[in-house]
Amino acid sequence: MDFMTDLDVQKYMEDGYVVLDGLLTPQECDELRQRMTEIVDEMDVPEHCRTTFSTYHDEQLKTQMQGNADYFITSGDKIRFFFEKGVFDDKGEFIVPKQRSLNKVGHALHAHEPLFKKVTHSTKIQGIAKKLGLVSPVILQSMYIFKQPGIGGEVTPHQDATFLYTEPLGRVMGLWIALEDATVNNGCLWFIPGTQNSGISRRMVRTPKGTYPLTDFIGREQPYDEDKFVAAPVKKGGVVLIHGEVVHRSAENTSEDSRHVYTFHIMEHQDTHWSPENWLQPTEELPFPHLYSK
Numbered sequence: 001m002d003f004m005t006d007l008d009v010q011k012y013m014e015d016g017y018v019v020l021d022g023l024l025t026p027q028e029c030d031e032l033r034q035r036m037t038e039i040v041d042e043m044d045v046p047e048h049c050r051t052t053f054s055t056y057h058d059e060q061l062k063t064q065m066q067g068n069a070d071y072f073i074t075s076g077d078k079i080r081f082f083f084e085k086g087v088f089d090d091k092g093e094f095i096v097p098k099q100r101s102l103n104k105v106g107h108a109l110h111a112h113e114p115l116f117k118k119v120t121h122s123t124k125i126q127g128i129a130k131k132l133g134l135v136s137p138v139i140l141q142s143m144y145i146f147k148q149p150g151i152g153g154e155v156t157p158h159q160d161a162t163f164l165y166t167e168p169l170g171r172v173m174g175l176w177i178a179l180e181d182a183t184v185n186n187g188c189l190w191f192i193p194g195t196q197n198s199g200i201s202r203r204m205v206r207t208p209k210g211t212y213p214l215t216d217f218i219g220r221e222q223p224y225d226e227d228k229f230v231a232a233p234v235k236k237g238g239v240v241l242i243h244g245e246v247v248h249r250s251a252e253n254t255s256e257d258s259r260h261v262y263t264f265h266i267m268e269h270q271d272t273h274w275s276p277e278n279w280l281q282p283t284e285e286l287p288f289p290h291l292y293s294k
Helices: 006-015 026-042 057-073 114-120 123-131
Strands: 017-020 079-083 102-107 137-145 155-158 172-178 189-191 202-206 215-219 230-232 239-243 248-250 261-268
Touching (some): 006 017, 026 102, 026 114, 057 079, 114 137, 114 261
Antiparallel strands (some): 017 239, 079 102, 102 137, 155 248, 189 248, 202 215
């Protein structure tokens, strides 16, 4: 029995997303969460987060932003830490518990962390890719998203292909695994079904070497009709498949429950051109790993 049915495939093709229950057992979810707790316990806070603000506030801020941008753009083959706003004081010390300070950890958990690697290459995930006819899928990046209680920020409407651009389009898919129930109250995903067929309205690109900022946008996000968004709650252990061009967002988390997620993107490598202008680039240390090999 395939984990993904023909009906699921049809829904994904029509709507640009589909929710599949029971990818992971509750125990597997808890193991991933436990491992992340350990990673966060052991983390060193990056230097650019520790900038001490002085009278040269603007200069300091600029240094901090530049440090931030460098830290992000070189994170494709590493495990890096990205924080929610307002979790540090002006000396760079935590003003919230460390475990509740993070927005996400990315972007190469799938390569460096055995538990996350195992889930990413699992037979069920490989089965999904095969069911969708992917011949040579590679893993682009992975993230652990926390959506902290009370402070988990909103993610505004966007298309993943804005950041992960390919020619032709339609070669990228996100897999978004709920490690806790994702509900309307704690910030589940919302989609505009069918928007995967209208191309993309903007692209994030690397700027020429030596210029700052390090990335820029071509085009702009168009306004979307609020009423067209449909909520996609998902139970702990379920996965949402996200077409690279479907418009989606998530609200801020004002509830008392976190909404931990492990998410990664895959790309059909065969006959696909990965843009050299994308922020994310394969490196010698980490070429994009093939999904079908362990």
